[in-house]
Amino acid sequence: MREILLLKCGELVLKGLNRYKFEERLVKTLRYRLQKAGNYTVTGRQSVYCVEGADGVPIEPALDVCARVFGIVNICRAAVCEKTLDSITETAAAYLGAELSRAKTFRVSTRRSDKHFPLTSPEIDREVGGRLNDLYPDCRAQMHDPELTVHVEVRDRWAFVHAAPLPGAGGVPTGTGGRGLLLLSGGIDSPAAGWMMGKRGMELGAVHFFSYPYTSEDAKQKVLTLAQELTAWCGRIPVYVVPFTHIQTEIRDKCFEDYFTLVMRRMMMRISEAVARQEGYDALLTGESLGQVASQTVEAIGTTDAVCGIPVLRPVIGMDKEEIVRIARRAGTFETSILPYEDCCTVFTPRHPQTKPRLFQVEREEAKLAVQALVDEAVAGVERIVIG
Numbered sequence: 001m002r003e004i005l006l007l008k009c010g011e012l013v014l015k016g017l018n019r020y021k022f023e024e025r026l027v028k029t030l031r032y033r034l035q036k037a038g039n040y041t042v043t044g045r046q047s048v049y050c051v052e053g054a055d056g057v058p059i060e061p062a063l064d065v066c067a068r069v070f071g072i073v074n075i076c077r078a079a080v081c082e083k084t085l086d087s088i089t090e091t092a093a094a095y096l097g098a099e100l101s102r103a104k105t106f107r108v109s110t111r112r113s114d115k116h117f118p119l120t121s122p123e124i125d126r127e128v129g130g131r132l133n134d135l136y137p138d139c140r141a142q143m144h145d146p147e148l149t150v151h152v153e154v155r156d157r158w159a160f161v162h163a164a165p166l167p168g169a170g171g172v173p174t175g176t177g178g179r180g181l182l183l184l185s186g187g188i189d190s191p192a193a194g195w196m197m198g199k200r201g202m203e204l205g206a207v208h209f210f211s212y213p214y215t216s217e218d219a220k221q222k223v224l225t226l227a228q229e230l231t232a233w234c235g236r237i238p239v240y241v242v243p244f245t246h247i248q249t250e251i252r253d254k255c256f257e258d259y260f261t262l263v264m265r266r267m268m269m270r271i272s273e274a275v276a277r278q279e280g281y282d283a284l285l286t287g288e289s290l291g292q293v294a295s296q297t298v299e300a301i302g303t304t305d306a307v308c309g310i311p312v313l314r315p316v317i318g319m320d321k322e323e324i325v326r327i328a329r330r331a332g333t334f335e336t337s338i339l340p341y342e343d344c345c346t347v348f349t350p351r352h353p354q355t356k357p358r359l360f361q362v363e364r365e366e367a368k369l370a371v372q373a374l375v376d377e378a379v380a381g382v383e384r385i386v387i388g
Helices: 019-035 060-066 085-095 097-102 121-135 189-199 217-234 245-254 257-279 298-305 321-331 359-366 371-380
Strands: 003-009 040-045 048-053 072-081 105-112 148-154 159-162 179-183 203-210 237-243 283-285 383-387
Touching (some): 003 060, 105 121, 179 257, 189 217, 189 283, 217 237, 217 321, 217 383, 237 371
Parallel strands (some): 179 203
Antiparallel strands (some): 003 048, 003 072
């Protein structure tokens, strides 16, 4: 039996004259990702995309890939048949026979995209439903809340039969929302933030601040693993590893302890912006959640934003930890994020951090440093690692 995947788009169908750009990007992404899974073809018509394997190629690897492609809202694993009632009924019985044997109630739900087909959708429902009821007399037809819905789609060349659709990743295709540079730590929040912006079409890069020997090679590898886990959804991710030890020791030696974290964050933003401009990213992305830690109060965030000349996006800013954890679990990054390896934000943590700083106070502490020289040194020492 010929089996395919029908991929249904979400908000792409609402786009205007530039809709074709989103669709072209989606098809390009699907074809690129599916190359690694096997020999599959991707075709599209009427806002539905069909993925089919070559002879003997199983559909399961393609299903796993397509479930992580942003822009797809539903995935239907379907059987293909001729556009006749006999063929549709026979295919439904063969393809969904086990489900029909187990279920006590069922209904047929038809979508007829081919308006030249001689029967309407309700007429197809009745005809196919009656025939299936004859074949499976213990499975009673029931229009409201049945155990099983047999979906029939009559399209331009073929008819398709499938059970309930599976959820897709949603969002819009990667690469349609600009390019964002994610400040990627080893925690839970920043990978979740990256996943959310990937879902909104952003092509991701990541910058990681590495403070060896205060942070270990294991901690660095943890971050690279997180980036690898995000590539299943977001595609290839360049990771820019910034040597940060010298900057942190300078802050420790020259600045008042209560301002360590704030000055450090401002240095991170300066360096990240420099990398973003150098590599062609449009915005910085962070995993900051309002009030979660001392450096994430409104006042503290204001002092870090003051040094940025490009947009800073914070997709989890209004979420609590449980909401962020749910996103991290869906993205597949949570288990890696909770591994007990330190990151640079835990180095030289002040005992009494400022939570309501004034900008002039932070600038006064920062004036004790050779800021531009330190930024230039860090940018010059960046290690670029492409993941995916």
